[in-house]
Amino acid sequence: MGYSFAAITGATSGIGAAFARLLPRETGLLLSGRNAASLDELRSILANGRRSVETVAADLATAEGRERFIAATRDLPIDLFVNNAGLGRLGPIADNPPEDEREMVEVNVVAVVVLTRALLPGMLARANASGRRAGLIITASTAAFQPLPYLATYGATKAFDLLYAEALAGELSARPIDVLALCPGGTDTQFFARAGMVGSAYGRMATPERVAREGLGALGRKRVHVVGGFNKLGTFLVRFAPRRLVTDIAARVMARTIPA
Numbered sequence: 001m002g003y004s005f006a007a008i009t010g011a012t013s014g015i016g017a018a019f020a021r022l023l024p025r026e027t028g029l030l031l032s033g034r035n036a037a038s039l040d041e042l043r044s045i046l047a048n049g050r051r052s053v054e055t056v057a058a059d060l061a062t063a064e065g066r067e068r069f070i071a072a073t074r075d076l077p078i079d080l081f082v083n084n085a086g087l088g089r090l091g092p093i094a095d096n097p098p099e100d101e102r103e104m105v106e107v108n109v110v111a112v113v114v115l116t117r118a119l120l121p122g123m124l125a126r127a128n129a130s131g132r133r134a135g136l137i138i139t140a141s142t143a144a145f146q147p148l149p150y151l152a153t154y155g156a157t158k159a160f161d162l163l164y165a166e167a168l169a170g171e172l173s174a175r176p177i178d179v180l181a182l183c184p185g186g187t188d189t190q191f192f193a194r195a196g197m198v199g200s201a202y203g204r205m206a207t208p209e210r211v212a213r214e215g216l217g218a219l220g221r222k223r224v225h226v227v228g229g230f231n232k233l234g235t236f237l238v239r240f241a242p243r244r245l246v247t248d249i250a251a252r253v254m255a256r257t258i259p260a
Contacts, residue, residue, distance in 0.1 A: 002024055002026060002027065003023070003027050003079050003080040003134075003135060004027065004028065004077050004079050005027065005028040005029070005030070005052075005076050005077045005078045005079060005080070006019075006020075006023055006027050006028070006029055006030070006078065006079075006080040006081070006082060007029075007030040007032070007073055007076070007078045007080070007081050007082070007119065008020055008029065008030070008031055008032065008082040008084060009032045009033070009060060009069070009082070009083055009084050009085035009111070009115070010032070010033060010084040010085030010086060010139075011031035011032055011033050011039065011042065011084070012031075012033030012034070012035045012038035012039055012042065013033075013038065014187070014208045015084055015139060015184065015187060015208045015211050015212055016031075016033070016082065016084040016085070017042060017208065018207075018208035018209045018211065018212035018213075019082050019084065019137075019212040019215070019216070020042060020046060021046065021209075021212075022209065022212050022213055022216060023080075023216075025048055025050055025051050026050060026051070027051070027080070028051060028052040028053070028054075028076070028077075029046060029051070029052070029053045029054065030054045030055070030056065030072060030073060030076055030078065031043065031053065031054070031055045031056075032055070032056050032057075032058055032060075032069050032072070032085070033057065033058075033085070034057065034058070034059050035057070036055070036057035039055040039056075039057060040055065042055075043055050054072065054076065056068060056069055056072035058072075060085050060106070060107050060111040060115075061103045061106040061107050061111070062106070066110075066111055066114050066115060069115060070114075070115065070118045070119075073118070073119060073122075077126060078119060078122065078123060078126075079123055079126055079127060079130075079132070079134040079135070080134065080135040080136075080137075081115075081116070081119050081123065081134075081135070081136050081137070082137045082139070082215075083111075083112050083115060083116060083136070083137065083138045083139065084137070084139040085107055085111060086107060086108050086139060086141075086157075086158075087103065087104060087107055087108070087154075088104060088151055088154035089101065089103075089104060089151075089153070089154065090150055090151055090254075090257060090258060091150060091258065092150060093152055093153065096153075101153050104153045104154055104157055105153065105157060108154070108157035108158065108160070108161065109157050109160050109161070112138060112160075112161055112164065113164070116136065116138075116168070120136070120177075123136070123177060124172075124175055124176070124177060127175075127176035127177055128176060131176075132176070133176045133177060133178055133220065134176060134177040134178070135177065135178050135179075135180075135219050135220070136165075136168070136177060136178070136179045136180070137179075137180045137182055137215055137219060138161050138164065138165040138179075138180070138181055138182065139161070139182050139184070139215075140158045140159075140161040140162040140165065140181045140182065140183045141154075141155075141158040141161075141183055141184060141185075142183050142184065142185040142226060142231045142234065142235055143155040143158045143159075144158040144159040144161065144162040144183060145159075145162075145183075145234075145235040145238055145239075146238045146246045146247070146250055147243075147246070147247045147250060148250055148254060149247065149250055149251035149254055149255075150251065150254040150255060150257070150258060151254055161181065162181045162183065162224065165179055165180065165181035165223070165224075166181060166223055166224060169181075169223040178219050178220040179223065180215065180218055180219045180220075180222060180223065180224070180225060181223065181224045181225070182211070182214075182215040182218070182225055182227070183224065183225065183226045183227065183231075183235070184206060184211040184227040184228075184231075185206065185226075185227060185228055185230075185231040185234075186204070186205045186206065187205055187206045187207070187208055187211055187227075206227055206228055210227065211227050214227050215227075
């Protein structure tokens with residue numbers, strides 16, 4: 001289904017930028033991220049005579065940044081919201097800077113809740129008026145399916161995103177909106193470098209384009225979509241293994257990604 005106007009957080013690169021590139025030219029865009037220059041560059045690439053492309057530079061780790069994003073959405077007919085912004089920080093919790101631990105929660109949890117709550121009523125009202133379905137995608141992760149030592153706060157925030165999206169899908173099942181928790185595994189983005197990882201614990205990387213394409217394809221058909229057959233198998237098997245065993249194995253795998 002085509003959408004009139006999509007808002008995308010974390011749009012300056014990676015999966016968010018891939019969503020922006022893959023949406024039809026007829027879909028207007030509101031692109032958000034921290035880097036204003038990168039947003040302007042993406043806007044210049046995507047704008048055309050039939051498309052409106054708006055940008056808002058906002059740090060979603062702050063209340064001011066979240067309000068700036070919400071204010072930018074108020075006069076736009078948004079019917080697709082891709083809640084994609086996220087960040088991680090590798091390392092033992094006791095050693096990580098406390099501000100980094102807090103920032104993960106602010107972006108991956110608080111912003112998801114605050115922005116979704118702000119946009120959802122308008123999206124539902126427009127869908128009711130137009131007779132067309134709206135869409136909400138929350139980017140979670142395969143990290144959401146088990147405890148993840150050395151990436152503990154990130155994994156816990158993504159578990160929140162997964163459960164939050166599933167709960168929303170249940171609440172809104174009779175309303176004109178589709179909700180999807182999108183769960184990629186290792187993806188070829190800047191995430192690993194920014195998280196301080198020397199290598200991926202996830203094996204072969206998916207491209208951001210694949211993740212975004214599968215997310216758009218799954219919206220309206222599924223409530224949870226795990227990207228990649230190996231990842232689907234892994235998230236299925238951890239349900240049946242002893243929890244302590246799963247955690248200990250994850251600790252050994254993740255420890256290999258910590259710089260010496």
